[in-house]
Amino acid sequence: MNRLPRGAVKDVVLKQAKVCMLGAFAVGKTSLVSRFVKSLFSEKYHSTIGVKIDKKVVTLPGVDAGDAPREVTAILWDLEGEDDLVKVQTTYLRGAAGYLLVVDGTRPETLETAVVLRRRVEHEVGVLPFVLLLNKYDLEDAWQLDGDMLLGLREASVATFNASAKSGLNVEEAFDALLGAVMA
Amino acid sequence: MTLDTSPESETPSESSPPVTAEVEGALEELRQLLNGPEREEVAGLREEVRAGQLNAKSLAQVLPSAVRLSGEDGTQLADALSPTVDRAIEVSIERNPQPMIDAIFPIIGPAIRKAVSDALAKAVSGLNETLEHSLSIQSIRWRLEAKRTGKTFGEVLLLKTLRYRVEQVFLIHAETGLLLHHVTAPDVAARDAELVSGMLTAVTDFVRDSFAGREDDKGAGLQKLRVGGTSVWVERGPHAVLAAAVRGEGPEGLREVFEESVESVHQRFHQELEGFEGDNALFVGTDPDLSRCLVSAQMPRRGKHPLMRWLLTALLLAGLVAGVAFAVRSTLRWNRFVTALRMNPGVLLVDYNHNWWGQSTVAGLYDVRARKTPYMVLNESEVSVGEVLPNWQIYEKFSRRTDSSVSAGEAMAVNEGVDPAAWLKAPASVRFKRRPVGVSGEVQWAAHGAASHAWLKKARVQLAAGGGANGVTLTAASVDWSAVTDVDAVALEVATAALAAVEVPMPNGADVSSPEAQKQIERAADRVREVARCAAALNYRFTLVLTGHTDAAGDAQANERLSLARAEAVAEALKIKLKVLGERPAAMVKVGEGSRRPRVPGTALDELQKANRRVMFEARLESR
Numbered sequence: 086m087n088r089l090p091r092g093a094v095k096d097v098v099l100k101q102a103k104v105c106m107l108g109a110f111a112v113g114k115t116s117l118v119s120r121f122v123k124s125l126f127s128e129k130y131h132s133t134i135g136v137k138i139d140k141k142v143v144t145l146p147g148v149d150a151g152d153a154p155r156e157v158t159a160i161l162w163d164l165e166g167e168d169d170l171v172k173v174q175t176t177y178l179r180g181a182a183g184y185l186l187v188v189d190g191t192r193p194e195t196l197e198t199a200v201v202l203r204r205r206v207e208h209e210v211g212v213l214p215f216v217l218l219l220n221k222y223d224l225e226d227a228w229q230l231d232g233d234m235l236l237g238l239r240e241a242s243v244a245t246f247n248a249s250a251k252s253g254l255n256v257e258e259a260f261d262a263l264l265g266a267v268m269a
Numbered sequence: 270m271t272l273d274t275s276p277e278s279e280t281p282s283e284s285s286p287p288v289t290a291e292v293e294g295a296l297e298e299l300r301q302l303l304n305g306p307e308r309e310e311v312a313g314l315r316e317e318v319r320a321g322q323l324n325a326k327s328l329a330q331v332l333p334s335a336v337r338l339s340g341e342d343g344t345q346l347a348d349a350l351s352p353t354v355d356r357a358i359e360v361s362i363e364r365n366p367q368p369m370i371d372a373i374f375p376i377i378g379p380a381i382r383k384a385v386s387d388a389l390a391k392a393v394s395g396l397n398e399t400l401e402h403s404l405s406i407q408s409i410r411w412r413l414e415a416k417r418t419g420k421t422f423g424e425v426l427l428l429k430t431l432r433y434r435v436e437q438v439f440l441i442h443a444e445t446g447l448l449l450h451h452v453t454a455p456d457v458a459a460r461d462a463e464l465v466s467g468m469l470t471a472v473t474d475f476v477r478d479s480f481a482g483r484e485d486d487k488g489a490g491l492q493k494l495r496v497g498g499t500s501v502w503v504e505r506g507p508h509a510v511l512a513a514a515v516r517g518e519g520p521e522g523l524r525e526v527f528e529e530s531v532e533s534v535h536q537r538f539h540q541e542l543e544g545f546e547g548d549n550a551l552f553v554g555t556d557p558d559l560s561r562c563l564v565s566a567q568m569p570r571r572g573k574h575p576l577m578r579w580l581l582t583a584l585l586l587a588g589l590v591a592g593v594a595f596a597v598r599s600t601l602r603w604n605r606f607v608t609a610l611r612m613n614p615g616v617l618l619v620d621y622n623h624n625w626w627g628q629s630t631v632a633g634l635y636d637v638r639a640r641k642t643p644y645m646v647l648n649e650s651e652v653s654v655g656e657v658l659p660n661w662q663i664y665e666k667f668s669r670r671t672d673s674s675v676s677a678g679e680a681m682a683v684n685e686g687v688d689p690a691a692w693l694k695a696p697a698s699v700r701f702k703r704r705p706v707g708v709s710g711e712v713q714w715a716a717h718g719a720a721s722h723a724w725l726k727k728a729r730v731q732l733a734a735g736g737g738a739n740g741v742t743l744t745a746a747s748v749d750w751s752a753v754t755d756v757d758a759v760a761l762e763v764a765t766a767a768l769a770a771v772e773v774p775m776p777n778g779a780d781v782s783s784p785e786a787q788k789q790i791e792r793a794a795d796r797v798r799e800v801a802r803c804a805a806a807l808n809y810r811f812t813l814v815l816t817g818h819t820d821a822a823g824d825a826q827a828n829e830r831l832s833l834a835r836a837e838a839v840a841e842a843l844k845i846k847l848k849v850l851g852e853r854p855a856a857m858v859k860v861g862e863g864s865r866r867p868r869v870p871g872t873a874l875d876e877l878q879k880a881n882r883r884v885m886f887e888a889r890l891e892s893r
Contacts, residue, residue, distance in 0.1 A: 100546075100547045100548050101447045101463070101547040101548075101549055103445040103446060103447055103547075123461065134471060134472060136475075138464050138467035138468045139464070140463055140464050140467075157547075158463060160445075160464070160466075160467045162446075162467065162471070174474075174475070174478060176474045176475075176478050177471060179444055179445075180442070180444035180447070181445070
């Protein structure tokens, strides 16, 4: 760190990271983050080029007690949802430091898609830390997730959260957990 | 050969003692016992060496490991092999180049394609600019400026055609699309650069994945995006991408600026780029590289110059109009002055020359008793006195007898009641004065003044016939005419002198087309007309002699021919001028004087010698 920007606050370490948001079609990825991130681009980018870039600044505690807090700018690549017709463009995964894997708790097939996506990430760019988000927690009564498959993902993940885009439950926590793992 | 075990050599010679043979046999047995197997092996080896089998077979076994070992030790083997390998390649290519071509093609093909397509892309986009600028006056000026300042024309073009502004420059990490550094031009409102950087990378990736079909296009990626008046230029390096937002029409030369910046960033931040882990603070030092790309400029300001040009043109035009007006006015005034002089009795204008910017000249004769002297005419005219350099001579004959003593006689004559003036119907310009009675006892009259030749002639005839009034008889002897000026004779004298003063300059051969020659011929025509008029009044036969002259250079005969040709050429031109004036052409004699009568001695400078190439005029007058 011999070249500190003139305006930078010295006791905060500034870092950036590219993180991706992956999940099946209509699992609520965009809704999950739209309340918590800074958006510049409109939704229609999804359908045109398959990705939308957002930004989220997360402040993490120092590595050891007494260290300066770390401020991380997450550049969030919200990739178009995958279904039978649309495949996630793997080029967009290049250079990612981690990802959020989103599953719709009410649709078991989205869990299968998540497993496929994770495999694809590992094939394309290698093993990356990820956080599993089980969305639509507000509709918990309707959850129908396969226990084994979920268990496998849950164990591989940095952390797994029950989340709700509606209430905003656990969204911040999910980001903190992912970036904490990325920056570790 | 200690190992020589062949049976032939074992056989002892006939002369050998039997004891020795015995010993030999024992020794041989011992040898056989001690190293029999080795001897056989050695014999076998020798056979192999002789047959050359060892080299190929066993070498093939050991060579790979030998080469490997040698490679680990250093470059000795490579050094030793390289000339042989070089030669082998040469021989191979000489014999059959095709395999080599096939091998190299996949490498060279894309390289050449890339080079050609880059060059073409640059050429095509540069073409418009070239067409636009190559033929204009401005481009010539720029080329001159390029020469003067030692820049290339391209650089000057870049500086001069600035119709754009590089508003933002992003340095983006190639792999992650994360922003490394970002600079903006002053007063540019930048949106969130980190997001733009990411989106730009996404768009670039998208375009490449969607449209770049060929494998070798993949590394190239998007080079330019255009949205309305703004374009984004993308210049990529191995680790970082530079994206510049350019408003307006950026010239293709900008690309080079961006290229240089990317190269410089890679050179200076190589390690930081390779080990990038999201810490963009490390790239603050790229600021100068990026800021260098913030080229901004306006269209060349055209407003100022046309105004200046208009002003200048207007001034010039005004000056021209004023000049013409001045010249016209000056000429008109001069012409009125000359006419006034001509019309003024008692003044004989001989020569004049009007000069707009210097002093004009007038020359002539005048009678002191004229009602208006030429000086008075000048004072009354619109021509200012300072402009004119006068050369007026008082005509001698006019003023010979102006002493007041004569007036007494004049009074007497009137008293006598004899008036020769009335009898002879004399013009007002002739006065008669009575003289004291001479020896003959007859009344003597002295006439003075000026009169036309025609009247004088008539008066003489009348007197010769005799006659009188009031009982006084007048005869030829009664009047002394010596003080009377024959106006026509004087005019002739003046006119001939004026004619002789005209010279037609002929610097080139017998060419009379030069303005100066034409002017002089016109002058000559005027004077010839005057001489002819006076000569007619005096009843003289007038012949115009034109004499051509040359300078001393060249052959005398040729000079004579040339001088005659000059005289003839001027004669022809003069005839035409006279015709225009409505004058009957005078009789003309053309003379070629060669260089016999130079105006400037032949030893003078060449430039002065020119004055010798001329045609001169002379009036030859004979009484009929």
